[in-house]
Amino acid sequence: MAEILTEPATALAEPPPTRQSLVRTLTRDRLALVGLILVVGLIVIAILAPWLAPYPDQGRGAANVVDANLAPSLTHPFGTDDLGRDMLSRILMGARPALLISVSVVAAAAAIGVPLGAIAGYRGGWLDSVLMRVTEIFQSFPPLLLAMVVVALLGPDLKNAALALVVSWWPWYARLVRAEAKSLRERPFVAAAEAIGVPTWTILRRHIMKNSLTPVLVQATVDVGTVVLAAGSLAFIGLGAQPPAPDWGLMVAEGRSQIFTSWWVSTFAGLAIFVTVLAFNLLGDSLRDILDPRRHSR
Template identity: 45%
Template sequence: MILIRKVTSSPLTMVGLIIVLIILLTAAFAPLIATHDPTEPNILNKLQPPSAEHYFGTDEVGRDIFSRIVHGTRISLRIGLIVVLISFPIGTVLGAIAGYIGGRVDQTIMRITDIFLSFPGIILAMSIAAALGPSIENVVLALAATWWPWYTRIVRSSVLSIKNSEFIEASRALGANPFRILFKEVIPNSIAPATIQASLDLGFVILSAAGLSFIGLGAQPPSPEWGAMLSNSREILRDAWWAATFPGIAILITVLGFNLLGDGLNDVLDPKQR
């Protein structure tokens, strides 16, 4: 009840929660919300401005932009969730092992982590995606490969602060093996900062995926992915402002929603804020 009260007492957190819920519902019911087929061209209706028939207008081949954005919600949200679900467990386990065991194990894991962190994340993701070939699946792999080191550093730092706590010492005194202590005591009590970061990262992963699609390394036509829609609209921007404006707004609102929700979770889950 206290946690719920803290969440509901923050207007910005509630705004973020509402935005995220709308995004989730849009992705879940996209076929019912969309008014047209998102990939079917109609040359007779190309570059139509926003109207009652086409809420966000049409693109250069007559596809309904509103329907494409609605279906694109599924693609962007799936990319964000898969990347976080891959990188979060990997980074959490590696960070916990490094922090708890220490010594050469810690040094080896952290040096590998530092190698990945020494490159700008988006540049490394671009290199991996370019090497693997343009596709949504390869974008997911490229972003996951660049995201796990951040969770490793966060969890390791948190583990170092609790590894000598009294409840850990009590578990050792009772004869619990290191494996059980690591997964039953250490990780559950050090995962909160990484969870907060994961909620923030969902928006940034979606933004990064859109960036990779924008330069041609992600989703390919006729996929209704927001970054690809922005890329396709560059040549018609002067004649059809709506073709780029509405996908850009969709990215902006999505990133904003996850950021606001992540900040609210930080206030709720971070013990220093209590």
């Protein structure tokens, strides 16, 4: 019985993908490779933005009205906005807050939803019913609409927008992990742990949540891009980042009134959001393929 308990994942779970299988997946699936390259590129840009931006002060919000609304050129490859700020610098400087808020929201949502889902799925009974009813109340609202209500109550601000997105995002992780937990609690290694008196929290942490990480990781990767889009949407309607913050959604909003005369202000910021969402969706799909043990047995 003790032998079954010590290594449940290795004894009963599918073998993890090897380095060779990861390389093979990337070489066969060109979209997966594209997604990985784009995500790595976005991370590098976010880290090095102050040194990559040709006008870092303008990227942070400093105005230069002399060069207002200049079309794309060699001096300003993405043009300038109505305050003369270089759009390339603004977009590069906006990569860091976009990724930071997205990763923070996803991490916080998972930190709330994963334990609650694990408890509900493993314990079952009235506790499962109560937790799932609460989860369903939050899920009954469209995520963006719920986030708008929370921000409207707390006040328009980037931190409040992040908190609002966490409130609207955690139920999805709770439902995802609950389904995994209901399946895992019937596995022999969980029964063995219960039989020898392993504490409930230890079973939840070592056997339920640990073995639920694969679908959570895949979902979290896709959600990073989705949160970028949601945060940009909140900024677009004035409930997210506030001027002069280098926020992509805010840049789209600032350029919408002059889309026919200074199209570059909204267009390049919108493309930045598009590329980010695409990159994390491609990476999430490739992770789903890599971590699916049925593919490694072929």
